[in-house]
Amino acid sequence: MSQPLKPRPDAFPPVPENNDVKAIQMATTIAEMADWDRYPTYSTYVAMMNRWVEQYPSICRLDTIGTSVNGRLILCMVIKGESAMDNNPEFFYSSTMHGDEVTGYVMMLHLIDTLLSGYGSNQQYTDLIDSVDIYINPLSNPDGTYFRGDNTVSGSIRYNANFVDLNRNYPDPFGTAPLDPEQPENTAMIAYFTNHHFLLSANLHGGSEVMNYPWDSFTSSQRPHPNREWWMEVCKRFVDTCRMYSRSCFRDVNSEGYIAGGDWYVISNGRQDYVNYYHNCLEMTMEVSSVKTLSSDKLPSYWRFLQNSFVNYIKEILSITPDDPVAIHDVYAQTMGNDCNLALYPNPAGDRVFLRESMPMESVLYNAYGAEVLRLPAHQKVLDISSLPTGLYILRCGINSTKFIKR
Ligand SMILES: [Zn+2]
Numbered sequence: 001m002s003q004p005l006k007p008r009p010d011a012f013p014p015v016p017e018n019n020d021v022k023a024i025q026m027a028t029t030i031a032e033m034a035d036w037d038r039y040p041t042y043s044t045y046v047a048m049m050n051r052w053v054e055q056y057p058s059i060c061r062l063d064t065i066g067t068s069v070n071g072r073l074i075l076c077m078v079i080k081g082e083s084a085m086d087n088n089p090e091f092f093y094s095s096t097m098h099g100d101e102v103t104g105y106v107m108m109l110h111l112i113d114t115l116l117s118g119y120g121s122n123q124q125y126t127d128l129i130d131s132v133d134i135y136i137n138p139l140s141n142p143d144g145t146y147f148r149g150d151n152t153v154s155g156s157i158r159y160n161a162n163f164v165d166l167n168r169n170y171p172d173p174f175g176t177a178p179l180d181p182e183q184p185e186n187t188a189m190i191a192y193f194t195n196h197h198f199l200l201s202a203n204l205h206g207g208s209e210v211m212n213y214p215w216d217s218f219t220s221s222q223r224p225h226p227n228r229e230w231w232m233e234v235c236k237r238f239v240d241t242c243r244m245y246s247r248s249c250f251r252d253v254n255s256e257g258y259i260a261g262g263d264w265y266v267i268s269n270g271r272q273d274y275v276n277y278y279h280n281c282l283e284m285t286m287e288v289s290s291v292k293t294l295s296s297d298k299l300p301s302y303w304r305f306l307q308n309s310f311v312n313y314i315k316e317i318l319s320i321t322p323d324d325p326v327a328i329h330d331v332y333a334q335t336m337g338n339d340c341n342l343a344l345y346p347n348p349a350g351d352r353v354f355l356r357e358s359m360p361m362e363s364v365l366y367n368a369y370g371a372e373v374l375r376l377p378a379h380q381k382v383l384d385i386s387s388l389p390t391g392l393y394i395l396r397c398g399i400n401s402t403k404f405i406k407r
Pocket of ligand 1: 098101205206207
């Protein structure tokens with residue numbers, strides 16, 4: 001029998017780590033980030049994001065996803081090549097919704113710098129940026145990270161300023177209401193997902209080294225993700241590449257370095273399952289360092305083994321096409337084990353949307369937050385959606401479902 005798994009850190013209250021405060025070096029200027037062996041102060045972080053836009057105006061722009069409880073910015077760098085097509089697939093990286101899990105924060109900043117500075121000189125990066133619209137949100141819980149103030153990440157906390165765990169605060173597709181009201185950081189993130197169509201994404205954490213693919217809400221024997229085989233291949237490629245640079249990485253949960261989330265530990269109200277289910281986006285959780293708040297001098301060695309895998313993971317989006325056997329068509333329908341014969345037109349829709357065939361029972365319309373917004377009686381075929389805001393909607397009838405965009 002295999003060894004018992006290490007408990008998922010997410011499942012337990014935070015244990016103060018034995019951080020040597022002296023091991024956390026902060027960069028108070030952009031220049032001090034040159035060797036990537038420090039954490040930026042909050043103002044250095046904001047300055048870096050703005051500097052990149054000044055330096056590379058033709059291939060990037062800065063989005064503000066929203067603001068935190070204490071008014072800090074939740075930023076996203078959008079990287080789109082000069083030769084990019086309008087309909088390129090959209091990819092999303094987002095780190096550090098647990099404020100004390102800061103390795104991914106610096107890794108994402110380093111990735112932004114590497115991609116932007118490599119455009120035009122490194123063929124691999126140039127091709128990638130021209131073929132995929134890359135969105136990178138390095139810090140999704142800035143109040144947790146800068147809990148002791150803008151000038152240090154020492155004393156950072158898992159939670160946001162309301163002491164809510166943002167990874168237990170998403171609408172749960174499988175039925176559990178979050179304990180706390182939806183937090184501003186998550187409301188903003190949900191709106192960002194609703195206004196884009198990310199096909200592939202990842203959220204980054206620390207505390208373990210393991211690639212955690214969906215679902216988190218079930219074990220794989222209870223309900224496997226419809227794209228489980230694809231996930232396992234993608235995770236294996238990620239870990240194998242890291243181990244070419246560090247043989248010891250991604251080993252603290254199991255020898256593979258990847259696992260179905262629920263097989264490690266079942267959680268509800270997490271972001272990963274919400275995104276897979278309601279946004280039809282393949283999102284996974286990357287736990288990238290065993291220590292949550294790494295000593296800053298260790299950051300370059302993590303970058304060394306992670307960097308190629310981060311780039312390659314973006315590239316995996318190009319393997320997701322409608323004709324591909326591993327393609328994601330409708331996670332919701334596949335998860336519920338039906339082949340979705342509820343058909344609607346037009347899509348995107350205006351004020352009204354029509355069923356191709358009337359249904360024998362009542363249908364229920366949900367918004368992207370999972371809230372019920374309308375009911376359609378049995379045997380009717382016209383849904384008046386003129387009073388609803390624009391966005392993604394899901395119509396369910398029994399075990400059947402379909403989704404559409406209202407514009
Ligand atoms: Zn975490």
